[in-house]
Amino acid sequence: MPNWQERSGMLDDSLALIGARLKNWREKRSMTLAELSETTGISSSTLSRLESGKRAPNLELVVPIARALRLELDDIVPRAAPDPRVKRTTKSIGGTQYETLSPESSPVQTYKVTFPAHPPGVVAVPEPKVHDGQEWLYVLSGRLRLVIGEQDVTLGPGEAAEFDTRIPHWLAATGAGPAEVLSIFSKEGKRIHLRARGG
Template sequence: MDHVPGDTSPDPVTPAPGAPGAVGPDVLPDVAPQLRALRRRRGLTLEAAAQRAGLSPAHLSRLETGNRQPSLPMLLALARIYGTTVSELLGEAPPERDPVVRAGRSEPVEADGWIYRQAGGAGRALQCLRVHVPYATRADIVRVHPGEEWIHVLEGRVRLALGEAVHVLDPGDSAHFDSLTPHRIGAATPGGAELLFVHTLMQSPVAELCLGDGTPHRR
């Protein structure tokens, strides 16, 4: 359960130096100001960021001031929330980005029948994917989160519910919408559908993408 402002639950236990999952103390001088700067850059209050990360505001405050040592899972969670990487949190210089994404180098990942491949570079402000969408069911989850989404249908037909409206998109059709509008995406054909999917990653955690609700795994 997420901690909320005023929560009196104990802070999560941080691994001792040298324990599995612990980040060495030599990174503390860099990670603390990075955590604070990235949170402010995303326009998040201490309470809002802590709630999304499953931490208490007091615990996050101690991480930002260097008074508490972060574990690797904490850094991963905060990196997702801030739309960045653990390397950036640790102040490491990013490698030169290759602007070309080769078709054969994208390993498919599956979650709840959704199969997706990276179609853009990592660490960018946009998340670009090629997605296989499973057949829509009544159990499909309605999503609401900050950001924008753009989809373009390559094969099959896609059913897109936006608020009270339902649209059926054929191959070649596209849709561009505000993600704060309640939405649901599913294939309108039993064999599924293929689409290109672009999302403003920097404005929303990766976990809130409309790509199934289970644990992603490599195929």
């Protein structure tokens, strides 16, 4: 979280850009300096100096200009972007480790899931579960056994699956080591569509 000095610096940067933003909006509205001057009662020279950054912005100047250009405050001084980093938490359920990769408020929840390896010679017995939602998963490493309905498949690194979690399902690592999986879960049960821009 930024300290007060960093916040002060961000505010100074925003104030320094007000003139340029006002000029940009004036040009978008196809207004000349003379027309804006006539509408606001502020001299063209003052407007020019404000737009070029040679005149510090203040409310007496900015408010009438904003009205003349039909602008909201956020159009002139954009809100600071929130910290995009996700606070990650890790929890273990029955030996399976879940690491959160999305905020709780997100419409879809993303996890890095690590399924533990089973002791040599021990075959895990599926105990399918059912709950509302839609899940998409991608195997990062290891091998993952997925039992869903009548299907019993094994996925390796680079393979993906998507399924309705209202169908009885069960997942576990198979092979010599643990399986790491990227899991995206939609609580609403909506299909998950991933979009990627072309290079």
